[in-house]
Amino acid sequence: MRAMIISNPTSGASETMLGEIVGTVESLYDEILIRKTLGQGDAARFAEASGSFEHLIVIGGDGTLHEVVNGLMSLPKDERPTVGLVPGGTCNDFARALDLPVEPIEAARLFKMSHVQPVDVMRVNDRYGLNFIGVGLIADASRQIDPLQKESLGSIGYFLATIRQFRELDPFDVRIEQDGEVVHDGPISFLYVGNGAYLGTVPTKLPTQSFTDGLVEVVHSSAIGFPMIRQLLTQQLGLEHSSPEWVHLQMSQLTVHLSESQIIDVDGEHFEADRLHIDVLTSELTFLVPSH
Structure with a gap:
């Protein structure tokens, strides 16, 4: 061998x-x-x-x-x-x-x-990812982490950068389609599409999350302010405390239309796009x- x-x-x-x-x-x-x-x-x-x-x-x-x-x-x-x-x-x-x-x-x-x-494996336009896709707050936060801070603080550095984003965070308009059907159309503060179970070393706590089920977890939120900070710091993406401001879906494919070009984070790597076609390639x- x-x-x-x-x-x-x-x-x-x-x-x-x-x-x-x-x-x-x-x-x-x-x-x-x-x-x-x-x-x-x-x-x-x-x-x-x-x-x-x-x-x-x-x-x-x-x-x-x-x-x-x-x-x-x-x-x-x-x-x-x-x-x-x-x-x-x-x-x-x-x-x-x-x-x-x-x-x-x-x-x-x-x-x-x-x-x-x-x-x-997640296919995102013409590239591939294993762990997550982030738009909005998640992508902005990971881009803002100082490399030295990341090295010394790990996930804490991620969350410090996340909090800093609230000073300048504006919701953005997005249309999410599944099989041609619109499942969301309106402003959100972030979009998380997950295949893995960790984000910045912290478990996402989504009970249905699996990298072998042919599905991704799609979480988006319109929440702004302290409640969202508290959620992010404790990584309550599992939605233990349900709120109309937090939406969690599972999909095998989705299309994301952004009102303007945004920074997209795929497993920590960044590119710009105003449209994402995401599908799950099972057991690739x-x-x-x-x-x-």
Whole structure:
């Protein structure tokens, strides 16, 4: 069995850590090819060339994983290797959703006793994501996080940035369609479309959230002010206290029409758009996950 390792040195994957991870997994493989990223786009390019390997081990954070997913999705489904994820970033949200240890060496040790888990992939226009899509408050907050603050405070930095947004937050008009039927048409302060179960290291607490059910969680809100801050800080996306200002739906596909171009956040990566077509591709990738 052959494995490719994609390692992002800027996501905590030091030479020492890389050596320890290779030493941990080398007995599982006849051949290991190591690829180190030097800049944006490298992880995607390496993933595109991983079709002849049975396993693709990714050492890095959510940004590295996002690139890898987009690279893998350019391959035919039957040529995509199974992904072994070794968390190396700040949040590692999808690693948490997979119930992986956030300590890299511990995660690598699990490869010896793991099983293969199919995972849904979200297609967003011409790109792909695993964890979430954010518009409005969520996208603005993640863009405003100072990198040093993110490194030292983790999810707290995310929420500090979120609170700052209230000083300048204006609702925006959006039309959401499902199978051609309008399910919302009016102003909202944010839109969250989730496949994973964590946002900024904090569980979203949506009881129906699953990355294997062919559905995404769609949450939007028109709430502004202290009640919304309280909800966000405690991550009550599970809507334990129901409110007409919070809407939660499940969909396999949706189209989002924005009144003007907005910053869109897909797994922490940003682009601008005024229209999103989102659909769920069921069981498109496979990951190594802990055996329970």
